[in-house]
Amino acid sequence: MQQSKQYHGSGQLSAMLTLALACSLALVGCAGQAPDGSSQGAEKPLIQPQNWPLQSAPIARNQQIEDKINALLSQMTPEQKVGQIIQADIASVTPQQVRDYYLGSVLNGGNSAPGRDNRVGAAAWLQLADAFWQASTDTSDGRPYIPVIWGTDAVHGHSNVKGATIFPHNIGLGAMREPQLLHAIGRATAIEMQVTGLDWTFAPTIAVARDDRWGRTYESYSEDPALVASYAPHILQGIQGMPGAADFLRGEHMLATVKHFLGDGGTVGGKDQGDNIDTEAGLRDIHAPPYYSAIKAGARVVMASYNSWHGDKMHGFAPMLTDVLVHRMGFDGFVVGDWNGHGQISGCTPTDCAASVIAGLDMYMAPDSWQALYANTLAQVKDGRLPMARLDEAVLRILRIKAEMGLFEQVKPSERPLAGRYELLGNAQHRALAREAARKSLVLLKNNQQLLPLNTTGRVLVAGDGADNIGKQSGGWTLSWQGSGNANSDFPNGDSIYAGILQTVTAGGGSVELSENGRYSQRPDVAIVVFGEEPYAEFIGDRSHLAFDDNRGLQILTQLKSQGIPTVAVFLSGRPLWVNPELNQSDAFVAAFLPGSEGGAVADVLFRSPSGAVRHDFQGKLSFSWPDNAKGEPLNVGDAGYKPLFAYGYGLRYSDNTTVGQLHENAGISADQMLNASRYLHAGKAVTPWQLQLLDQGQITRVTDALHTSARGALTATATDRLQQEDSVTLSFAQPGTVLLTHADGVVLDLARQSNGDMALELEYQVLALSNSTTTLGMQCGDNCSANIDISGQLAQMQGKGWQSMKIALRCFSEADSTFDISKVTRPMVLQGSAGLVLQLANVRLAQNEGNATCGN
Ligand code: BGC
Ligand code: BGC
Numbered sequence: 121m122q123q124s125k126q127y128h129g130s131g132q133l134s135a136m137l138t139l140a141l142a143c144s145l146a147l148v149g150c151a152g153q154a155p156d157g158s159s160q161g162a163e164k165p166l167i168q169p170q171n172w173p174l175q176s177a178p179i180a181r182n183q184q185i186e187d188k189i190n191a192l193l194s195q196m197t198p199e200q201k202v203g204q205i206i207q208a209d210i211a212s213v214t215p216q217q218v219r220d221y222y223l224g225s226v227l228n229g230g231n232s233a234p235g236r237d238n239r240v241g242a243a244a245w246l247q248l249a250d251a252f253w254q255a256s257t258d259t260s261d262g263r264p265y266i267p268v269i270w271g272t273d274a275v276h277g278h279s280n281v282k283g284a285t286i287f288p289h290n291i292g293l294g295a296m297r298e299p300q301l302l303h304a305i306g307r308a309t310a311i312e313m314q315v316t317g318l319d320w321t322f323a324p325t326i327a328v329a330r331d332d333r334w335g336r337t338y339e340s341y342s343e344d345p346a347l348v349a350s351y352a353p354h355i356l357q358g359i360q361g362m363p364g365a366a367d368f369l370r371g372e373h374m375l376a377t378v379k380h381f382l383g384d385g386g387t388v389g390g391k392d393q394g395d396n397i398d399t400e401a402g403l404r405d406i407h408a409p410p411y412y413s414a415i416k417a418g419a420r421v422v423m424a425s426y427n428s429w430h431g432d433k434m435h436g437f438a439p440m441l442t443d444v445l446v447h448r449m450g451f452d453g454f455v456v457g458d459w460n461g462h463g464q465i466s467g468c469t470p471t472d473c474a475a476s477v478i479a480g481l482d483m484y485m486a487p488d489s490w491q492a493l494y495a496n497t498l499a500q501v502k503d504g505r506l507p508m509a510r511l512d513e514a515v516l517r518i519l520r521i522k523a524e525m526g527l528f529e530q531v532k533p534s535e536r537p538l539a540g541r542y543e544l545l546g547n548a549q550h551r552a553l554a555r556e557a558a559r560k561s562l563v564l565l566k567n568n569q570q571l572l573p574l575n576t577t578g579r580v581l582v583a584g585d586g587a588d589n590i591g592k593q594s595g596g597w598t599l600s601w602q603g604s605g606n607a608n609s610d611f612p613n614g615d616s617i618y619a620g621i622l623q624t625v626t627a628g629g630g631s632v633e634l635s636e637n638g639r640y641s642q643r644p645d646v647a648i649v650v651f652g653e654e655p656y657a658e659f660i661g662d663r664s665h666l667a668f669d670d671n672r673g674l675q676i677l678t679q680l681k682s683q684g685i686p687t688v689a690v691f692l693s694g695r696p697l698w699v700n701p702e703l704n705q706s707d708a709f710v711a712a713f714l715p716g717s718e719g720g721a722v723a724d725v726l727f728r729s730p731s732g733a734v735r736h737d738f739q740g741k742l743s744f745s746w747p748d749n750a751k752g753e754p755l756n757v758g759d760a761g762y763k764p765l766f767a768y769g770y771g772l773r774y775s776d777n778t779t780v781g782q783l784h785e786n787a788g789i790s791a792d793q794m795l796n797a798s799r800y801l802h803a804g805k806a807v808t809p810w811q812l813q814l815l816d817q818g819q820i821t822r823v824t825d826a827l828h829t830s831a832r833g834a835l836t837a838t839a840t841d842r843l844q845q846e847d848s849v850t851l852s853f854a855q856p857g858t859v860l861l862t863h864a865d866g867v868v869l870d871l872a873r874q875s876n877g878d879m880a881l882e883l884e885y886q887v888l889a890l891s892n893s894t895t896t897l898g899m900q901c902g903d904n905c906s907a908n909i910d911i912s913g914q915l916a917q918m919q920g921k922g923w924q925s926m927k928i929a930l931r932c933f934s935e936a937d938s939t940f941d942i943s944k945v946t947r948p949m950v951l952q953g954s955a956g957l958v959l960q961l962a963n964v965r966l967a968q969n970e971g972n973a974t975c976g977n
Pocket of ligand 2: 658
């Protein structure tokens, strides 16, 4: 056992770098880490590598490969080496630049696709893959031959590509409890990726999500480390093949990534990119087991996590990236960073961060920052701030994997066996597999009087906004980053839940009526109501509580139930949420999670065959504990005082005659706690703690049920029906005035990341009457800080055209006024109008720019 060195609170960057360097070069056993200087006094826990199980590298080095990559390295200039460790996003780099800067890799982030079109045809992907490959392998200037690799987030199927099979998100696969099926899913995903010429997926996520407020909970198989650890080898080997086999990483297999290392699922409050303050043992025993098993199963790429551990960002944390990952877990591949994640280390920026490589990062993910990062890194190599030995090591690690993939003998993407076989995208076999997985991932929470399975002979009402909505059932990371903006037509190889029900019921002699709001033309025998969370990804999905606060499903259920119609709820969500009111209004309740493109799976399970037999029983068991209140405090199997509503492992079968009684409806949180970071106005009402206010000649009136006229009568706000009772507000301007959304407690919003991530402020509105003067939509950042955008033109265009959505890209506010500070928003909506304007408003929220956002007129 090596002697541990411990550094406390020196706060010296140089000490950190020296130590980290020593660690990364394996000169010393590195137990301590130099803190970021902020920890004066407070004792931080340390990583003691000797406390971590020692695992030997599962894949023996291959001498031929070693010779090859060392020979290559010896021919490489510093420029070529630096380029090799940088990955740029296809939205910010051209093939020519890949060549000019010798870049080792490109990626398409969640919102970048060829031609900036998230729904572009598959051929465009393959064409671009060829262009990057050819640029990187043109050796006419005498450079060594090193192909670029292209990474993508194929996180539930090849989910960025239109027409691909979309598998259930990991949370549903966890409920399935059938790790073997993951192998087939990995294989199918790899095959579909190769149709488009891509080499590498940033999947699987093997996070152990412990706080379901985290926006990435659905990317996690389970809250239970053992379950995640048991899944990891199957999905990995499905994608990559078996280590040692001739087709490992080759043929129909390709490169995978396990992410995000380490502790992403255990941050305080479930905050994405937040701080994990588990003890060392907690980090090791909860978050590390899946990595041990994945590395043993052949994981070749590990993605560093955005999160920190007791304040130390993983991207710069040698004790984990090097001492534990490489020297204890036996990892022998390369470490890729996350999207500008290196820029979050203290002392770093996205374009300048030698410390990350020194700590053990091998490839920077520098989507839009790559060019300046290249220049700075090269300078650091030249003057020794980034030691050549460490750079060489990173390059070798990358080249080793490229060699294992057979890339040096490979032909260009379009000439590979599966390339261009577009009929393989969403092919019948893959869709059948996805449908099987979706079927098996459904969890039956309630089935009173054994209402299910249903007969196909009756009259079935299908309701809810999730019923005929493949985008909603697929969730985030689907075609677009947030999974927003998808229409059914964007899934040429997919079925909505309704489509599956229609097919099954009509084949069985019954009839189906689809009605989003639940109003029917003929009284049904049974109603299936499909509702749930809107798609989201990453931090956009973070919440401060677990109340399901979109009550449209509840309204429909309540209405039907009051008429004595038996109700089946199908709940689409990325996590367990507190839905006691909805459970009470349902006779049967299915937690469907995010089943993906094969909505037909739901009917497969809900309906009997025409002969009356059960066709498919429920198989799913919760892999996350279901909460009995909305507080959102971590609730995990094995916790002291564990009191879930439905325990880990719960899930009814058709043979179970279990009654779920009337549940209490006390959410356990106050309205003030229901802050929803990205929704300000919902169904015509300000979402607590936001307030809808009317500003009339300097005087502010808060709109309440009782009060809806501004101080001097310039403005009125009237609750109005849209789809449901009073689900919108009509704003009438008799005189000039302003309608505001203001935080009740004066909290200031930092929307910088959202702005960089190309989010927009979305208004769902209808123009009832226009004024003759300008209407502006703005935001405020304090008393004398604002940006206002003229929207008169859009309003004029849409007058009398019914309900519309208007998206103003967040960046437009900064562009409109250089003094505006998007990181200090006090009022996310400031609507200024004048006499004559009548506007009906339903929702105001942040939404992804799907190419449909504007900067106003
Ligand atoms: C996410 C990763 C993802 C990467 C590339 C990051 O923001 O955290 O999971 O692989 O972007 O899109
Ligand atoms: C995501 C990327 C996405 C980007 C949008 C990142 O955080 O991970 O995949 O495309 O933000 O700018």
